Amino acid sequence: MSIKHGLLALLERGPAYGYQLRSSFEESTGATWPLNIGQVYTTLTRLERDHLVRALPENDQGQRPYTITDAGRAALAVWFSTPVSSTDRPRDELAIKLALALTTPGVNVPDVVQTQRVATIRALQEYTQLKMRANQDDTAWLLILDSMIFRAEAEVRWLDHCEASLVRKAAAASTHSTPVEDGDRVIEPHKVSRR
Template identity: 45%
Template sequence: MSVRHALLALLSEGPKYGLQLRQEFEARTGEVWPLNVGQVYTTVQRLERDGLVVSDDTEEPGPQKCYRITEPGGDELRAWLATPPAADVPPRDELVIKVLVALRVPGVRVTAILQTHRRHVIETMSRYARLKEGAGPDAIGLLLVADAELFRLEAIVRWLDAADARLRQLAPAESADAPARERAAR
């Protein structure tokens, strides 16, 4: 996620102080992505350096400094909003890497690893479902984040199920090859 662009979006609503930016960022993202106030100030300083925001004339850095978006900052924000995220290269997914590595580790039952991860993902999905149930109708940020996470987690469960089915299909062939591999290893 681009903190840079999220801060530009917040500033597009009007001038804000650094602490206010952090609070509004967390509120808008359903309070599931905490943002360090130091990251806010570092980011707005870069935005100011790049001419995308300006601050008031106070010499005091920190919470007393008010930031405003510039016209180039608005252009940058609109361009970012209109540009789909890159989806051409698969992201490095730790779970996928873990499964691929486990395939080559002697004595490891990959299907057991898949089931362990599946249980964990289902438990996480249950927490998000409970979070949604407890959210009020005005918690739109939280509800949208929870929905996005539930869909993402559902895709992981589907992949785990597909990987498990694929490995179970291959298991009989691997078992038949096991005596030949053992003889070759001697």
């Protein structure tokens, strides 16, 4: 999600200044994506430059609220009606880490997988606890929690798949009793074990 569109969505509710927008953004997303106040004001400056928001006069406390323009509403409508492409999402750091671990000498890949699995399962338990304690009328927060739970479950399944692939590769190598080459790295059959 872009901060730009998040701020436009919040301004569709009514005029607000930077700190209000940051608080509303974090409240709306369950603080799963904390914003730096500098990001908020930098984004507001760009939105104003692009005529998607307009700055209003300062209030008595010296705060300058912003309001969404018709062009901003149109951009927001396009964003809501356009599906999110996988190319629009940030790179998957875990997939990159495991790919590099496989080709980096001296890295114990099963340990990398297991360390991540433990952390992901712990996060999954935390998300489940949050969902149990959540206000059942707060649909937005419940949907965000569901998304985090489903992603964590998928990550655990993928890690299980990675580990099983390493075990199969090591087993195939041990029947030939020769090390398996994996790119520039050699995986010794005895170095891959199922946990």
